[in-house]
Amino acid sequence: MKHLVAAPFLLLAGLVPAAPVRPAVEVEEEVYTYANANNGAGPMWCSGSTTLVRVGDELFATGLETVADAQPLNNCRWVLFRRGTAGWERVHVDDGRTREPSPLAVFQDGRVFVSANPTLGTEPEPNGGPARPDVLQFAAGDPLKKPLALVPVWQGSPPFAEHSYRSFAADGGAGELMLFQNIGYTHAEWTFRDRDGSWSAQGRLTWPWGGEYDKPGPIRICYPNVALRDRAVHFFGVSDILEPYQEWRDFKRELTGRQWDYDFRRLFYTWTPDITREAFGGWVEIASRDKTGGWLSPGDLWLAPDGNVHLLWSERAIDERLRPKFFPEARQSHALNYAVVRRGGIVRRRTLVESTEDRPGLVGSAGRFHVTPDHRLFVVCHVAGADADGERVAENRIMEILPDGSTGAAARLPLKRPFTSYFTATVRGGSPPSWTLEMLGQQSGAANTISYARVRLQTEP
Numbered sequence: 001m002k003h004l005v006a007a008p009f010l011l012l013a014g015l016v017p018a019a020p021v022r023p024a025v026e027v028e029e030e031v032y033t034y035a036n037a038n039n040g041a042g043p044m045w046c047s048g049s050t051t052l053v054r055v056g057d058e059l060f061a062t063g064l065e066t067v068a069d070a071q072p073l074n075n076c077r078w079v080l081f082r083r084g085t086a087g088w089e090r091v092h093v094d095d096g097r098t099r100e101p102s103p104l105a106v107f108q109d110g111r112v113f114v115s116a117n118p119t120l121g122t123e124p125e126p127n128g129g130p131a132r133p134d135v136l137q138f139a140a141g142d143p144l145k146k147p148l149a150l151v152p153v154w155q156g157s158p159p160f161a162e163h164s165y166r167s168f169a170a171d172g173g174a175g176e177l178m179l180f181q182n183i184g185y186t187h188a189e190w191t192f193r194d195r196d197g198s199w200s201a202q203g204r205l206t207w208p209w210g211g212e213y214d215k216p217g218p219i220r221i222c223y224p225n226v227a228l229r230d231r232a233v234h235f236f237g238v239s240d241i242l243e244p245y246q247e248w249r250d251f252k253r254e255l256t257g258r259q260w261d262y263d264f265r266r267l268f269y270t271w272t273p274d275i276t277r278e279a280f281g282g283w284v285e286i287a288s289r290d291k292t293g294g295w296l297s298p299g300d301l302w303l304a305p306d307g308n309v310h311l312l313w314s315e316r317a318i319d320e321r322l323r324p325k326f327f328p329e330a331r332q333s334h335a336l337n338y339a340v341v342r343r344g345g346i347v348r349r350r351t352l353v354e355s356t357e358d359r360p361g362l363v364g365s366a367g368r369f370h371v372t373p374d375h376r377l378f379v380v381c382h383v384a385g386a387d388a389d390g391e392r393v394a395e396n397r398i399m400e401i402l403p404d405g406s407t408g409a410a411a412r413l414p415l416k417r418p419f420t421s422y423f424t425a426t427v428r429g430g431s432p433p434s435w436t437l438e439m440l441g442q443q444s445g446a447a448n449t450i451s452y453a454r455v456r457l458q459t460e461p
Contacts, residue, residue: 018376019459023398023413023437027454031081031088031440032063034448039072041100043450044421044441048223048237048298049103049168052440052452053112054425054432058140059083060112061440063450064101065093073162074124078102080114082143083452091143097124098131099162105170105177106430110140114147115168115179117160128162133181135168135193152179153199158189165240169226169233172430178228178275180205185220185241192231192275201276205235208268208283213244221268225301227309227428233275234309236286236301239266248293248322255321265289267296267313269341281344286311287337292330293319299336299367301428305375309341310401312367312379332357336364336381338401348405355385362386362393368424370398371433372457377401380413380437382420394418394444398437398457413455417443 034043043051043064051062063079070076076099080092094102096118105113114136119129136147158181165182177193185207192201207218224237243249243261252261267286272278287296299312317333333356340348353364362385370378379401384394396418400408422441425431437455 018400018402018408020408021378021398021400021411021457021459023411024456024458025414025453026436026456027452028416029087029452030446031061031450031452032065032079034064034450035066035068036448037064037066037072037076037099039075039099041076043101044423046101046103046166047421048225049115049166050423050426050429051101051104052423052425052438053104053106053429054434054438055106055108055110055112055140055430058110059425059438060104060106060138060140060143061088061452062102062104062114067097070097070124071126073099073126073128074119075099078114078116080138080143088452092138092147094118099128100164100166103166103168104429105168106140106172107170107175108172108430108432109175111175112138112140112143113150113168113170113177114138115166117162117164117166117181119162131160131162131164133160133164133166133179135177135179150193150199152191152193153202154189154191155202155204158183160189165222167224167226167235169228169428170430171228171230172427172432174230176228176231178226178233180224180226180235182220182222186218188221190275194276203279205270205280208285210241210244214246215244217241217244219266219268223298225298225311225428227301227303228275229303231274231276232272232303233280234269234271234301234303235280236267236269236298236311238264238296238298239268240264248326251322251325263290264295264297265293267298269309269311271309271344284341284344284346286339286341286346287313287315289315289317292317292327293322295319299381300369300426302369302371302377304377307342308347310369310377311339311341312369313337314365314367334363336367336379338379340405350405352379352399352407353381353383360386361388366419366421368422368426370424370437370457371427372435373433375433378437378457379407380424380439382418413437413453415443415453415455417445417451419443419451419453
């Protein structure tokens with residue numbers, strides 16, 4: 001296997017052509033199976049964080065296990081897995097109850113962290129109830145040892161519950177952690193743990209205001225991608241509120257019979273250059289499909305060495321159920337989109353994969369970034385549909401984002417089954433940049449199964 005030897009700054013400047021990658025699958029295997037908990041969550045529900053981390057030769061994952069005799073909503077427990085020489089092994093099983101999966105973070109000194117949200121009381125309430133967020137610390141070299149409870153400190157006494165929508169991020173080199181947890185529809189509480197082991201800063205992130213809605217109010221933000229580096233924090237998430245337009249809400253209620261329907265139509269970003277010293281800046285709306293009832297989903301965020309913030313998301317233009325009555329001229333499209341933000345302003349935007357009504361093609365989804373040790377940036381995604389030759393396609397691909405914002409040729413990941421939803425060992429969780437892509441999630445045709453794949457990104461000069 002050969003890798004580039006050119007200096008990274010030359011590659012970033014675009015002065016040396018980057019060799020294309022040839023993905024080689026080294027491992028593809030099942031990790032665990034699960035039963036549907038019927039509580040509105042599932043193993044992939046914490047989509048903005050990750051449940052897979054790497055430190056040295058050690059690989060860890062958290063899983064979600066349904067408790068057979070427990071009632072929703074808090075009818076699950078988390079499990080910590082390690083991949084050893086004999087494959088995946090369970091090294092810790094939570095003895096409490098929870099609703100949501102538990103994200104992971106890691107420091108490169110060997111500390112592994114699980115974000116938990118156990119319900120209070122010995123007998124969980126059937127429909128949820130109060131919870132107590134915690135962060136548990138394991139040693140990568142001895143994960144069977146009883147974990148240390150780090151007990152996050154918050155501003156005041158927030159009323160935490162089973163719906164946490166929490167986000168967990170790490171600066172793996174500096175040894176610092178960032179934890180967000182939503183409170184209702186108004187704001188997120190946040191707390192920061194510094195390299196000295198102190199929860200030394202806390203605060204509230206207040207949601208953007210929806211003044212244009214029929215009933216103005218805060219726009220709750222969920223499933224965010226969060227990055228922490230040198231105490232700068234970047235936050236990129238999607239609106240998640242009840243349908244804000246009464247006419248549309250009434251129309252959809254007639255179609256579905258449901259009294260509720262949620263809006264995932266607006267993407268917002270905010271940041272602070274130092275979480276211990278400066279408040280978050282104003283909200284920046286990255287994309288919106290609010291006028292045509294579309295759908296948006298954040299994919300990933302990467303904070304580059306030059307300070308640029310790279311964003312990735314999936315986008316559907318319209319809700320076709322609403323089109324005939326409310327916006328008959330609108331056209332459908334499906335896109336995997338990319339943007340670059342610097343100091344709170346969008347400096348680049350482009351579509352990576354697109355299918356439209358006029359030019360149907362491949363639909364890109366489940367986009368994730370992958371970063372190599374020399375700071376090359378790749379996009380991994382799932383594509384499905386018909387290619388230019390009319391052949392049906394359903395596979396994972398990887399393409400490089402080049403320094404000028406263009407993309408290199410896409411390469412297929414030669415997996416037996418493509419991943420349709422997955423986490424990676426992301427740098428946002430503290431894992432190091434790598435020439436190995438590691439994926440954990442759901443594969444096509446494997447219901448109620450969480451699988452793992454390790455893909456070596458080989459290069460040619």
